[in-house]
Amino acid sequence: MPDELTAAQRRAVAELVRVWPVADELARRFTAAGHQLYLVGGPVRDALLGRLGNDLDFCTDAHPDQTLKALEGWAEATWETGREFGTIGAARRGLRCEITTFRADAYDGVTRNPTVQYGTSLTEDLRRRDFTVNAMAISLPDHQFTDPYGGLGDLAQRLLRTPGTPEESFGDDPLRMLRAARFVSQLGFSVDPPVRSALRDLAGDLRRITAERIRDELTKLLCGDDPVAGLRLLVDTGLADQCLPELAGLRLEIDEHAQHKDVYEHTLTVVRNAVSYEEDGPDFILRMAALMHDVGKPATKAVGPDGRVSFHHHEIVGARMTRARMKALRFPKDVTAAVSKLVALHLRFYGYGRGEWTDSAVRRYVTDAGDLLPRLHKLTRSDCTTRNRRKAAGLAADYDALEERIARLQAEEDLAKVRPDLDGNAIMELLGIPPGPAVGKAWQHLKELRLEHGPLARDEAEAELLAWARREGLTPPAGPAGE
Structure with missing residues (x-):
């Protein structure tokens, strides 16, 4: 671990050099007014990981009015949207700074909203944070590192622990449980066994969280570098039962003759495949469609006289279920419509290889997909998870042929703008x-x-x-x- 820590410290120095001028300028104004200022939380963690952005979080013993006074004549802009929670925002030289008064909040155990209480010490403030890797601070302008809960060691091990007990942390704010899954996806962290146990025991507390906040965390999780790891944690701990029950529902009981594949594992593979097809960063609509494409299977499962399992029309049922879940989570209507449409269309391609598609069928395929066609191509290819190499190669060749045929017809007829011949x-x-x-x-x-x-x-x-x-x-x- 010492080698990892040394490397992390070197990364932090390289990252922080860029922001020191602005941070130190700000600190000198607070010091002159008799206050303390610390760079804290996510920016310290991200600097150690070599991924510091332009958003900086600070904590201070100054109260909001005192913070605003210290910012006068220095900040290019200020905002007070977080004032209720002791936070004042400021912009300077392309950096966004949020400065929050030390907190020692009390929670009612019913909502995630605290009764805001200002604290008096840095250590007290750090203890109320979600994980040890977010409970490190650097004093300004003298750059002294503070790590009372072992966050640096946990960061070196990519381990999520809580500063206090997990029950205390998640009981205060259940949204932190989803943040754990998000950090697994985004940062490649693992979860400390006591944290995992608390996730299972307290999963039901997610009912205290608003749909919008759950939506935002799920979106960040799904757009992480390894969404499958985060999704597995949701299912394994029961969190998915509370916020995305359709995912947990994919773990169908395998029939005694094993006539169908494990739908849950297949779905995770499709998500991973979809990520591999992305070209310009995370595509939430594609990833969400990959995640939801088979959610209609449990409701449509049937076993025939020969013992074979079928899921007739599961794409239609799945599209309806997808719409309902995304509506419940308050996703924008256009995003919900796009994901649901991809789920409804994801099976349309199968059967093309039998040679039954006319040019008319190809035109309809393109017209029905509309501007989602590039994503539909990726989703359909991602859905091929068979281990039979000959079958996989055949499906890939069929889809290559379909794309070539679409390109030919598009060149001839501009299918993207199909209109009647008379207006x-x-x-x-x-x-x-x-x-x-x-x-x-x-x-x-x-x-x-x-x-x-x-x-x-x-x-x-x-x-x-x-x-x-x-x-x-x-x-x-x-x-x-x-x-």
């Missing part, structure tokens, strides 16, 4: 009808023809429209066009 104005003029439902029905009919047959010449489109109008009982105007 609404042309329809109204040709049929002699005013705006209304009939125009929409005609437009949809022409779009179906466009998908089925590809682009039509103008006279062909007009003839098809007139024929449709006659079948619908609409009488086209007399004249050359209607003859």
Whole structure:
């Protein structure tokens, strides 16, 4: 461990040199006013990990009014949105600084909101933090390192422990349990056995947390470097039962003949595969679709007379379940719609290799996916987890062929902008009808023809429209066009 600690300290020095000028300037103003100032928490941890960003957290014995006074003439901007909790924000030279008065909060055990009480010492403040790796501080401007709870050693071991007892920490704020899973995903940490036990025992306390805060932690977890490790911790400790029960529900009982794969393990593999297909950083919509793509299987599981297991229409059921869960967690409507649509479409490709798809089917596949098509490509490829190399190679070749066919048709027809060959104005003029439902029905009919047959010449489109109008009982105007 000493070698790891030395390396961490070297990384910290290299990272902190960048922010010392601003931090020390700020500290000198607090010192001149008779106050203490410490860089604390996540920034100290991240500096030791070599990943310090532009957000700096400080703690001080100064109260908010005193902090604001010290910032006068120095901060380029200040904000007081966290004043209720003793926090004042400030910006300087591209850095965002949040300065919080020492805290010694009391919790009611019912909500996660504390009764804010200002503390008097750094050690007391550090004890109320979630994990030891977030309970380290550096005094400013003299740069003395303070680590009363062994955070540096835990950081070297990538271990999550709590400064006090885990029961005390999670009882104060149950959201910290999800933060543990998030740090496992983001930072590659493991969980101390007493912490893991407390996660199991106190999982039900997540009911005290608002849906929005749970959503934010799950989003960060899923976008971490190793989301599968974080997801496993949620399921193994029972936390998933409280916030994402569909995931825990994937652990189906394997039938005695083992006629289907372990859906839970398959899902985690699909998530890992989806991560490998990303090109520009974490894609939450893709990862969430990978996570939820098979959640409809438990509800649709059936065993046939031959003992074979089936999950008919699980993609439709899964899309509905995905919508309901994401709505409950207060995800934005557009994000929910995108993820649900990918879940609904993820099985559409299977069967393509039998050679039954016409150009019309390919057009519909592209049109139905819309701007989600690139993600659908990745999700479909991620869903191939078979260990049968011949089968895997066949599926990959089939999808290669489908993508090549899509590219050819797109080049010929611009499938991303498929529209009927006649617009609404042309329809109204040709049929002699005013705006209304009939125009929409005609437009949809022409779009179906466009998908089925590809682009039509103008006279062909007009003839098809007139024929449709006659079948619908609409009488086209007399004249050359209607003859």
